[in-house]
Amino acid sequence: MATLKVPSQLPSPTEDSEQLRKAFQGWGTNEGLIISILAHRNGAQxxxxxxxxxxxxxxxxxxxxxxELSSDFERAVLLWTLDPAERDAFLANEATKKMTSNNWVILEIATTRSSIDLFKAKQAYQGRFKRSLEEDVAYHTTGDVRKLLVPLVSTFRYEGDEVNMTLAKSEAKLLHKKIAEKAYNDDDLIRILATRSKAQLGATLNQYNKEFGNAINKDLKTDPKDEYLKLLRVAIKCLTYPEKYFSKVLRLAINKMGTDEWDLTRVVTTRAEFNLQQISEEYQRRNSIPLDCAIANDTSGDYKSFLLALAGHDH
Amino acid sequence: MATLKVPSQLPSPTEDSEQLRKAFQGWGTNEGLIISILAHRNGAQxxxxxxxxxxxxxxxxxxxxxxELSSDFERAVLLWTLDPAERDAFLANEATKKMTSNNWVILEIATTRSSIDLFKAKQAYQGRFKRSLEEDVAYHTTGDVRKLLVPLVSTFRYEGDEVNMTLAKSEAKLLHKKIAEKAYNDDDLIRILATRSKAQLGATLNQYNKEFGNAINKDLKTDPKDEYLKLLRVAIKCLTYPEKYFSKVLRLAINKMGTDEWDLTRVVTTRAEFNLQQISEEYQRRNSIPLDCAIANDTSGDYKSFLLALAGHDH
Incomplete structure (x- = not known):
């Protein structure tokens, strides 16, 4: 569920754009006016x-x-104003660039979006950057990380609810065998994560847990510092329990000495129209503090007002 | 260019379906009537x-x-009547099944369709088979063949004309180095084939030819019987010169002791609405006989009439 709140009576797009123009004019910018408009309009609007x-x-x-705007507030407003496909394309491109390279962000976009939304992001990527997301990810990564990321970014995953239990059992066994052999970069292990539907993968991992007594991510924690194993665990979490993943990203971003605005802004702007509600509930369950309070404690000024508005708590 | 001929004055779809119904009724089927309708309507019609x-x-x-229909004629009419995305989904699924397994067909669909047509075929695949094409291809292949096929099937390739010549030069060198080392299954070699746009790949392979004096496919012919190398060469041909590839498939299908109707039907039905004209020209250039004459010499009856109609030569 989205946290975004759109008023039932809306001004026309022309009226909104006149108000925004007004907010830019004169001495200083009227940030409050910008927030009151943009933070309450959905992608189409x-x-x-x-x-x-x-x-x-x-x-x-x-x-x-x-x-007109600057620093964290600027980045948040710009990201938010893009539509979801353009925004994901922008974030993914940033994440493939040397200075802002970030495999987590690529993984997050590849695994937590719906198949059609990921496809639209790839179309937007090509429209804007004149290359494919696949080629940029493949070109900017190497070794096992590439072996995992490229198929995750490329795949057009089936989204139906059908589950084949025979397959779930055999692939749970296969995963367990490979992990027991420490063959973490095994072709079949990556194939299963990259190509199976989320429903099928869920059944396989439940079966894994049931038959072998451990959650798969526990078995993949043999070396907590290994970057590839971390990505593998993140991929599994994103594919099976995205709210938990996002809630942890938020917790880490907020609890850091010096908030990580980069992560905080990304999660709030990309999720406000989708499932920030569930992420907030997960957050509160884990951290015993409502997400909006945590955000309010850790941010300030227009940036704070804007994030809280997107999180549905600006009144 | 398509070879399909659609009359300028068309009966309504209801009239067409009434005529088809008539063709099925009474003693025996009126194959001529079926051909005269279906072989002259495009996908939307x-x-x-x-x-x-x-x-x-x-x-x-x-x-x-x-x-109502049977044998080769039946397969041709059924394949043709499907729309292109459904047809590719059907053919690709057939090619992943044990009894009719065919990596060439998967490769052909993955590399000779436009990016959006491949995407639509994948959507149709999911709608019909409740699984993704990616997962079925990945599940039914192994080793190097899988390593090549899965990324080719998965990728959403950029289709713009832009070429980066610096990149073309560096990747031509990289390809040459890997091939010289006989590292035919190298990650970068597969990455380049699977992710670069066809325009970029064309520039890279031209550069390869110019700088190293051989077409890449010549250098990949060190072991003409190796199945993986064959697939690699086919992929390169399909990506850079599809008409040449299809014309060769037709030549091999027609010149066999006993025509290979499976291949002949597939190429004619899948290409009649797209580029069978260019394939025919290529065929005539290479074999000094027009494609329709070669088809006419090698087939008979309704099957022959139907293929010739699709090839634009039924008068």
């Missing part, structure tokens, strides 16, 4: 506002936001 | 006929065709 803005002023709303 | 047929008679046109 933001798109219409951008179109109306371009039609009326002959300029790109994103560029004007970029000029 | 065939879809409307199937819908009109189902609406009027409460039955599936494909099932009725299956009842």
């Amino acid at each position: 933001r798109k219409l506002i951008r179109e109306a803005y371009a039609a009326t002023y002959g300029e790109d709303l994103l560029k004007d936001l970029d000029k | 065939r879809k409307l006929i199937r819908e009109a047929y189902a609406a009027t008679y409460g039955e599936d046109l494909l099932k009725d065709l299956d009842k």
Whole structure:
């Protein structure tokens, strides 16, 4: 469930874009006005506002936001204003670049989006960067990390609920055998993670747990510092229990000495329209503090107001 | 260019489906009537006929065709009547099954379709088989063949014309190095084939030829019987010069002792709406006989009439 709150009575996209234009004019920027509009419009509505803005002023709303805003608040507003496919394309591209390289982000996008949303992100990626996401990920990674990431990014996963229990049993055995042999980069292990539907994978991993007495991620923790094993565990968590994964990313981002705004902004802006509600519940269950309070304690100013608005708590 | 000929004045889909129903009725089937309709309607039109047929008679046109027709003619009409995405899904599924396993067909579909057509075939595959094409290909192959096929099937390739010549030069060198080392299953070699756009790959392979004096496929012919090397060469041909590939498949299918109807039917039905014209030209250039004459010499009856109609030569 989304946390985004859209008023039942909406101004027209042209009215919204006029208000935004007003917020940019005069001495100083009216950040409150920007938040009150953009943080309460869904993807389709933001798109219409951008179109109306371009039609009326002959300029790109994103560029004007970029000029008017700064630092964490700027990044949050810009990411949010993009539509989900463009945003994922932007984040994934950033994550393949040397200076901002981040395999977790690629993994997160590849495994927690629906198949069609991942596909749309790949289309947006090609439209914007004139290359495929697959080729950039493959080119910028090596070895086992590449062996895991490229298929996860490439696959168009089936999303039906059907489960083949015979297959789940045989693949649970296969996974256990490979892990017992420490063959963590085994072709079949990666094949199962990269190609099976989330429902089928869930059944296989339940079976693993039941038959071998341990959650698979426990068995994959033999060397907690190994980067590839970490990615493998993250992939499994994202594929089977994404709310738990996101709630942990948030906890780590917030509890750090110096908040990790990069992660905090990414999770809130990418999830507010999808499942930030479930992530918040998971967060509260684990940390005994509501997510919005944790965010409020750790951020300030317009950035704080904006994130809280996206999290559904700005009143 | 397509060879399919659609009359400028068309009966309505309902009229077409009435005529088809008539062709099935009475003593014997009117194959000529079936050919005169179905072999002259494009994918969108065939879809409307199937819908009109189902609406009027409460039955599936494909099932009725299956009842009325037989052998090679039946397979050709059924394959043709499917729309391109459904047809590719059907062919790819057949090719992953034990009894009809065929890695060439999977490779052909993965590499000669446009990116969006391959994507639609994958959607159709999931709709029909409740699994992903990726998981079935990965599950039914092993070793190097899997290492090559799965990324080719999975990738969503960029289709723009942009070429990065610096990259083409460095990747041509890389390919040459790996081939010189006989590292034919090298990760980077497969990455380049599976992820680069066809334009970029073309530039890289031209550069390979120019700098190292041999076409890459010549250098990959060190062991002409090796199945993996064969697949690698086929992949390269399909990605860079599909007409040449298809024309060779046709030549081999036709020149065999006993025509290979399986291949002949597949190429004609899958290409008639796309590029059978260029394939025919390539065929004539190489074999000094027009493709339709070669088909006419080697086939007979309704099957012959149907293929010739699809090839644009039934008058």
